[in-house]
Amino acid sequence: MDQEALLVGRTTSKRGIPTIPFILASQALEKLAYFGLVPNMILFLTVEYGMGTAEAANILFLWSAATNFFPLVGAFIADSYTGRFPLIGFGSSISLMGMVLLWLTTLIRPECDKLTNVCQPTTLLKSLLLYSFFALTAIGAGGVRSSCLAFAADQLQPNQTSRVAISALETLFNWYYFSVMLACFLSQSLLVFVQTTYGWKIGFGVSVAAMALSVALFFAASPYYVRFKCESGLVAGLFQVLVAAFRNRHVDLSSGEHIISFHYEMGSSFSSPSQKLRCLNKACATSNPKQDLTLGESRNPWKLCRVQQVEDLKSLINVLPIWSTGIILSLVTACQVSFIVLQAKAMDRHTFIQGFEIPPGSYGIFLVISFVLFLGLYDLVIVPLLSWALRRPFRLGVMARMGAGYVISVMCISTLAAAEYARKKIAVSILNPDFCLVLFLVSPFFGFSLFIWLFFIYKLGDCPRKCAGIMLCEW
Helix, strand or coil: CHHHHHHHHHHHHHHHHHHHHHHHHHHHHHHHHHHCCHHHHHHHHHHHCCCCHHHHHHHHHHHHHHHHHHHHHHHHHHHHHHCHHHHHHHHHHHHHHHHHHHHHHCCCCCCECCCCCCECCCCHHHHHHHHHHHHHHHHHHHHHCCCHHHHHHHCCCCCCCCHHHHHHHHHHHHHHHHHHHHHHHHHHHHHHHHHHHHCHHHHHHHHHHHHHHHHHHHHHCHHHCCCCCCCCCHHHHHHHHHHHHHHCCCCCCCCCCCCCEECCCCCCCCCCCCCCCHHHHHHHEECCHHHHEECCEECCCCCCCCHHHHHHHHHHHHHHHHHHHHHHHHHHHHCHHHHHHHHHHCCCCECCCCCCECCHHHCCHHHHHHHHHHHHHHHHHHHHHHHHHHCCCCCCCHHHHHHHHHHHHHHHHHHHHHHHHHHHHHHHHCCCCCCCCHHHHHCHHHHHHHHHHHHHCCCHHHCCHHHHHHHCCCC
């Protein structure tokens, strides 16, 4: 039996690995399409829809919040009910529909009064199409971003714990975000330039084409994907652990009066719970298996849970500190997107190339450049060089990388705050509210990309495969 299972695992792994380029390419194209729309959206709303700056910024902030919230919902749905492949396919298709609706808004000509030659910047139909675009892309992001990385890791059989398997996962994570940041680089340079130079119709049309190609590539390899069955009731199982631990709170696990045994499923990787968060171990502890179990199953899962359920909840709780700190930093930086574009619009953006002016939406490209350069330098130069020098495989610890990323992120945001304080002070002194400091506004974002990479490099092998989507969906 063990031999057959091993052979099946090897066959599945070989079948899944060739599909990884399709997943990476599909995700990169989705990012290319989406992030090609974000930078100039504040200008699109203020110019084409006649919105005020504050109103447009609030709408984009709510859109960004919804786009980052729905992946959490999608992760629970994928891990508990649908699986990752159907949800990614659904999310990609919905996002494509939303982008098509946005492109249609560019085809509707404004209504103009022939006598006064005054044009209405928007109509009811255009507003309906615009808000439908926001809603569909937010829902689509919940399907795609919640599961893509975990689905790519599924192709490598992440239940293995060997050094080779962990190294393969880390390399996958690196190249996954390398491809995503490369797409972001192209979107904030090429697509923003096309929108600025050739207009919204062609610019948004390129995003639609990129999203259509993303959907086509993802479904092209569908017969060869490795698909794990989701475990129904995963969310309910997590709550069952909390309820059972509370109901069994009087059980003394260290008492010698009663023999305590733990309820586990045959074939599970856990036959007894870990010593972390020992209070939760009471949820799977029983002193009378004959009374609490029937044919190896719990009579009341809200009073006695399996060891695997307890360990799943512990793994999720272990990620909460990372989630909380990441959410706070993301909240701070998300507010700066529209601010940077509006500031850049007021700048003199001419370069040493005669006749060329940097589009205001392209200033975020400096973050992408620093991300791609550092990630490639780390994975292709630093790690091999140190491994050769030390005569052993070298990898920085996860906690060390994340800790360094948090420190640098705080420094970046502090620099941005100091730069804006200096800009405002000088602007007041010279009576020019549009005065800008180009270097200081851009430079803080060079280091912030390091934090993103350090956070997402978190090893998938340290968390259960069936709830990996939930743990990786924050960003």
